[in-house]
Amino acid sequence: MHKTDATHDPNRTSWVESANDPATDFPIQNLPLGVFCRKDEDEEEASVGIAIGDQVLDIALLAREGLLEDLEDEDEEIEGALDSPDLSALFCAGPEIRQMLRERICELLTAGNDEINGKKKLRKAALLPMSGVRMLLPAQIGDYTDFYASIHHATNVGSMFRPENPLLPNYKWVPIGYHGRASTIVVSGTPIRRPNGQIKAEDDTPPVYAPSQRLDYEMEVGFFVGLGNELGVACSVDAAEEDIAGLVLVNDWSARDIQKWEYQPLGPFLSKSFATTISPWVVTMEALRPFRCPAFTRPDGDPRPLAYLDSEHNEHSGGVDLTVEVYLASAAMREQGTAPVRLSRGSMREMYWTIAQMLAHHTSNGCEMMPGDLIATGTVSGPNRENRGCLLELTWDGPGQPVTARTPIELPTGEKRVFLADGDEIIMRGYCERDGYRRIGFGECRGVIVPAEKLS
Numbered sequence: 299m300h301k302t303d304a305t306h307d308p309n310r311t312s313w314v315e316s317a318n319d320p321a322t323d324f325p326i327q328n329l330p331l332g333v334f335c336r337k338d339e340d341e342e343e344a345s346v347g348i349a350i351g352d353q354v355l356d357i358a359l360l361a362r363e364g365l366l367e368d369l370e371d372e373d374e375e376i377e378g379a380l381d382s383p384d385l386s387a388l389f390c391a392g393p394e395i396r397q398m399l400r401e402r403i404c405e406l407l408t409a410g411n412d413e414i415n416g417k418k419k420l421r422k423a424a425l426l427p428m429s430g431v432r433m434l435l436p437a438q439i440g441d442y443t444d445f446y447a448s449i450h451h452a453t454n455v456g457s458m459f460r461p462e463n464p465l466l467p468n469y470k471w472v473p474i475g476y477h478g479r480a481s482t483i484v485v486s487g488t489p490i491r492r493p494n495g496q497i498k499a500e501d502d503t504p505p506v507y508a509p510s511q512r513l514d515y516e517m518e519v520g521f522f523v524g525l526g527n528e529l530g531v532a533c534s535v536d537a538a539e540e541d542i543a544g545l546v547l548v549n550d551w552s553a554r555d556i557q558k559w560e561y562q563p564l565g566p567f568l569s570k571s572f573a574t575t576i577s578p579w580v581v582t583m584e585a586l587r588p589f590r591c592p593a594f595t596r597p598d599g600d601p602r603p604l605a606y607l608d609s610e611h612n613e614h615s616g617g618v619d620l621t622v623e624v625y626l627a628s629a630a631m632r633e634q635g636t637a638p639v640r641l642s643r644g645s646m647r648e649m650y651w652t653i654a655q656m657l658a659h660h661t662s663n664g665c666e667m668m669p670g671d672l673i674a675t676g677t678v679s680g681p682n683r684e685n686r687g688c689l690l691e692l693t694w695d696g697p698g699q700p701v702t703a704r705t706p707i708e709l710p711t712g713e714k715r716v717f718l719a720d721g722d723e724i725i726m727r728g729y730c731e732r733d734g735y736r737r738i739g740f741g742e743c744r745g746v747i748v749p750a751e752k753l754s
């Protein structure tokens with residue numbers, strides 16, 4: 299099981315006052331990792347940081363000031379990792395070192411500790427308001443894979459195209475995925491240009507090359523790989539669990555019209571590769587320990603996972619009790635000062651496959667995973683309409699209803715949406731709650747749609 303410790307104590311408070319606000323995503327029990335630069339500096343000056351309340355603590359600076367010496371004594375390579383503007387070096391240092399870092403930062407930030415708080419100059423240099431920094435991608439992502447792990451999402455999408463046979467026969471045996479595009483992963487806040495692509499109308503007319511008219515988001519969760527595995531050597535499901543460093547929120551932007559025309563026979567391609575947005579703060583597996591839960595309970599009659607995807611530990615605590623929410627704000631809503639509206643709320647508990655099963659399956663043919671690889675779960679959807687994590691599902695009227703009969707979402711301005719319009723902003727949030735523990739959050743994963751590149 300995933301043991302909790304003194305760093306998860308819900309009564310612990312910080313001398314950073316904003317971290318004690320019950321509404322903050324970043325109390326002292328969270329301590330997510332990110333990469334940032336000061337707003338007046340360029341990206342070459344980027345540092346590893348930790349979010350605390352509405353502030354960012356510069357970890358590289360603490361290391362230079364000698365405050366993390368015990369860690370450096372423990373692992374010689376950690377000094378370089380703390381000084382690198384890329385978290386993959388820290389991810390592959392492994393869970394023990396990350397835990398030591400967590401314990402030390404927790405100690406430094408706890409109310410009453412004066413090692414930073416008592417030194418005015420150091421505090422001013424190391425602790426920066428979030429409004430004064432720019433968040434960058436947390437790691438150089440070499441490879442990106444997207445799974446399809448929600449049985450609710452797979453069943454809904456399947457029902458639209460194969461009403462009599464929604465779930466393909468492989469679904470309950472194989473964690474389905476496709477290779478995504480790492481080069482177009484962007485950090486929260488980056489504008490998303492509506493893609494141009496080949497679109498084919500229902501009638502006999504030939505396809506046209508035009509801006510997508512059916513632009514959608516997909517609410518997903520991503521995880522970063524730690525050390526990875528050796529080429530040709532598969533990873534067990536328990537070893538995979540140990541090699542997951544932390545989670546982020548992922549928006550797998552999807553152009554449904556391009557997807558519909560191109561996806562057979564090799565799956566999604568240009569309908570997905572134009573952009574994927576991730577949240578900047580990596581919530582570590584150490585922070586998530588209190589919120590682990592059993593894997594999805596398979597209904598009677600479903601097969602057990604094959605042995606390489608099965609373990610007692612995975613079945614008992616391979617799940618993550620993470621709630622995810624999607625909000626939309628149109629340009630008109632922002633102009634009027636109207637708050638974003640919530641479109642859906644789902645839970646990672648509903649995923650048919652655990653993150654460890656996804657990683658183990660990915661390596662099961664000997665495929666080599668590398669530090670900093672990002673793997674996403676696929677759209678997180680649940681059993682009810684309000685749990686559906688994309689517009690393709692959300693505006694569809696359900697089993698038996700044609701794909702074309704869609705009920706638009708009405709916004710407070712009176713605007714209607716079946717898919718996204720230019721100027722729409724999608725905001726994703728995620729949080730974990732459990733009695734006896736402090737709530738921790740993921741911050742936000744945002745993106746505004748900007749008009750397509752003009753075609754001459």
Ligand code: CA
Pocket residue numbers: 444445516518550676677
């Ligand atoms: Ca997806």
